[in-house]
Amino acid sequence: MDIAQLVVNGLALGALYACMAVGFSLVWGVLNVINMLHGSFIILGGYLAYFAWSYWGVHPLLALPFVGVGLFALGYGLQFFLVNKVVRAPVLTTLTLTFGLDMILYNLMTVYFSATPRRIRLDLGSFEIFGVFMPADRLIGMLLALALTAILYYVMRTSKVGRAIVAVRMDQVAAQLMGIRVNSIYAITFGIGAMMAGLAGVILVLVFPTTTSVAGVYLGKAFVVCVIGGLGSVPGALIGGLVLGVVESFAAHYFGPQNALVVGFLLLLFLLLVKPTGLVGVRGYE
């Protein structure tokens, strides 16, 4: 496989990772909460799209808005009623809470949806450009991921809510003094986090077989993306995702696919020690 192919594969994968991780990054950066449910949100989104497709013939692109709204509501509700009670507690408390909630969600999904791997196969053929080979569904997945991330970025920069979220991320106290209702922003941000995860899940189920047991894997990748790209910023998540995608692509080729993950984690550990705020250098919480 030549370099160009590896790079393109990596970027396609990376775009998906970026879309997966951006919600996680926002929640961590703004609420200072590590959302252990994030991986399960991704899988949930994917499963919902899959079932809509296989039972009702709903095209995944059509399912996107519904999954988005559904996951947003779920995230908003969870945060507003549960997570918000401990949002100012120490690390271990919030992490344990989201972990406990994740165990519940995970169990619900395994019982009601079962753990069979699922994938929506849209047999669309593949492209070849300048000697680089790309299946059409991957290409669509990549473009969708980039588009969703771009939309989020645009919304964050231009809408009132988006600006408020950034303000809370920078300085919660000052934001309150400016009249921003922080609890509301927290809930909205968590909702957005869940929504982006769900949407990423829809893309995922188009491209890879998806099952509840890989929820942890994608959560892990979200961690790595955050450490590479910094917390709470969309551009950061994008860069982090693309970097991870390319790194994994090369690592899989030279060291074998199962070791690609090891390389990702080593990169994370290395960065944590050297520059925990990430390559894009946004100041995160400790």
Add this chain to the structure above:
Amino acid sequence: MSRYAVILFALWVVVLAATPFFAENYVVRAAIVIAMYSTMALSWNVIGGFAGYPSLATAAFVGLGSYVGAVSQVNGVPMVLAWALATLVVALVSLAIGALLLRLKGHYFAIGSIVLVELFRLIASSWSSVTGGGNGLNVPLLRWEPDDVGLFILMVMLALMILAFAMNVVVKNTRLGFGLQCIRQNEDAADMVGVNTTKYKVAGFMLSTILCGTVGAVYASWVGYIDPSESFQILLTLKVAVMALLGGAGTLLGPVVGAATFVILEEVVWVNFLSWNRAILGVLIVFLIFFLPNGILRTGAFSFLRSDGASGSKRA
């Protein structure tokens, strides 16, 4: 030093030790598991409870201990020696890693420590020539009567639990424990007052892993088979932290109470609600966070068991 805590602990050890003589096999098994988790939770208490560094690396070192113990035994090392070797290796590895990992704080430290678990798992999976890779490793079994094996392992695990408790008592009543608590409450102020924070944190971290390595090695000898996914479970590492939190992190008996409560609940749930056991544990955890955020032993009724005050003060 709280005398009540020591007395209650001793009573509890006696109860657990007596199980082979009056109860069914599955109760003995449960006692072994309780002793295991108590050891791990008490160990975690040093870095997580006293020092306030939320380590999620327990599983990494338990698994490491399992593998070193198993691989040694497979290569002919006698069982108890294999256990000692596992302990030593874990101590050295945690020293090396601790020096790096403890530069991180808060969330970053928690993540770094979780990643360690995953990393070790992946290494165990890949290094098949030594570890047997994904196929796991068979450990030579103890060729005694099953009842005798159970009794023996129970005694070993209880011994480890006692060591872990003793470690907590010693740490809490010496400069090390005082320093770790200063670090937890205000690391910068601790630095200013003369605490070599790096040295203390690394020492705390090492202490929190050593006995976990031994537990891992003994466990491997007991069950006779280990594999990467089972030995390096993130679920385990989180359970240990939750147990200490449940009972009351930073107290002497907290981890013991938490471990016992959790394991017993888990056994009950497992038996009766198999397919829902994860959800029920999840609910338990959520309940814990909301209603017992500081642990069982930190609620008012149990204050006689704690010794948080200036107990060294001679003048009142």
Add this chain to the structure above:
Amino acid sequence: MSGPVIELQSVARRFGGIQAVRDVSLKLEEGEVVGMIGPNGAGKTTLVNCITGVHPATSGKVLFEGRDVTRQRPFEAARSGLCRTFQVVQPFPEMTVLQNVAAGALFGQKISRLSQAYDAAHEHLEFVGIDQFADMPASNLTLANRKRLELAKSLAMKPRVLMLDEVNAGLNSAEINGALDLIKKISDQGISIIVIEHLMKVIMTLSQRILVLHHGELIAQGDPRQVVNDPKVVEAYLGEKFAKRIMGNDHV
């Protein structure tokens, strides 16, 4: 002991683009009480941070009893006898008053047994006058007593040099008088002291010598009366216009 107990040679410290301290050279002789004044942002606290290793100097040297300690870490400074207090008091919030001071004895003085540390802590608490609060949670103290706690903690570390950073901020005049007495008592024990202050009454009463910092530079040092009348100092505090007006009237 001959030679200054602290000597700074061309010490400078920058934070990114900001030069917080530039080319400061000074000496502190044993047993002296030196006042350090200067407008807000002059670099006084930064200088103390350089001396104690919190923000090591980016250039220049810090010598303590003749040894080069420029690169030392804060805990090393504390142990060797270079102690400082903070403008905003930083106790260990969950510990009692006694335990806070015991921390100083345990780690600064390197006492190894807890009970010994507690005994030493009581002594220091008595010295500063708050031993009656020994078993109270440190966070329940009044501001004035918290300052005394800081002092007791620093004294428990057996300092050779004590740097007091605006120890009187927020105190009323009765409390300030109490603090002044205490500082004099400490000086009588032979400890060299640097007092950073805004209150002229305190500075003039305590200091044998005054250092004036402005924009990170040492613009004047010497006898208190002289320094206070130095035109540069007046200008730094009051600005050019006022300085001219006041100097013109031979004002003190």
